[in-house]
Amino acid sequence: MSTSPRPLPYKLIATDLDGTLLRSDDTVSARTRDALAAVTAAGAAHIIVTGRAVPWTRHILDDLGYEGLAVCGQGAQLYHAGEHRLLTSVTLDRQLAAIALAKIEAEVGPLALAASRDGIDGEVLVGPGYAVQEGPLPVVPFSDLAELWAAPLNKVYLQHPGLSDDALTHVAQQAAGGLVDVVMAGAGVVEILPLGLSKATGLSLAARRLKVTSADTIAFGDMPNDIPMFGWSAHGVAMANAHESLKAVADEVTASNDDDGIAVVLERMLTSV
Secondary structure, eight states: OOOOOOOOSOSEEEEOIIIIISOTTSOOOHHHHHHHHHHHHTTOEEEEEOSSOGGGTHHHHHHHTOOSEEEEGGGTEEEETTTTEEEEEOOOOHHHHHHHHHHHHHHHOOOEEEEEESSTTOOEEEOTTOOOOOOSSOOEEOOSHHHHTSSOEEEEEEEOSSSOHHHHHHHHHHHHTTTEEEEEEETTEEEEEETTOOHHHHHHHHHHHHTOOGGGEEEEEOSGGGHHHHHHSSEEEEOTTSOHHHHHHOSEEOOOGGGTHHHHHHHHHHHTO
16 A cells, blocks of 8 residues: 655745855855755745845845745845735834934944835945945945935944944844844844844744744754744754854754755755655
């Protein structure tokens, strides 16, 4: 008598983008694409969960041929890639953010600032001294702080001329943690977010739409902003290149983003069913 194959251990595969799904050259390997195609063919859903806002994410999703839901902006935005439509969006209380910024600068001195405006075409504003990583999308410079607060924002980015990202994040959390959330999302990327917002809140919202639960979810990431997502998911997998704070809370550590770490785990899942 024939038996049906066992189902995959997870119904939802949540992957960060930078440093996780994307290799150092911002591409996704054929091996990883094949592994993701195989698990989705076997009945799982793949969802991208990224700190990037929608305008900085959708070109990557289009290149991947990705048509599902994506959690963007550290959980602030739920985007339907197939329909090119923003489903939900949470904005930063600008008055609270300005107070938080003043408290942080009172501790560390002047900061270089940038911000992500809300919306599917939201601009990225960049102030004097803020070092922008090279990317495919333009930024809009500003010199007057009033311009920063002139329209709804999803997040504000902070840089300090002397402090490391870890040190700046720690000081900012201590100074303003009761007003906003502060996360480190990558090298040179420290962010002020709405209080209580994280990748976990965005992923939870998306999972409800997909009719799956945290117990059904395996998550992949590389930075401290992925810690809440690991806490929400049943299984958290840190890349070999991940920040030590994420490795400390991960259920396992896989190969690096440049060595197909996601594919290594998914292929193991497929051979176990």
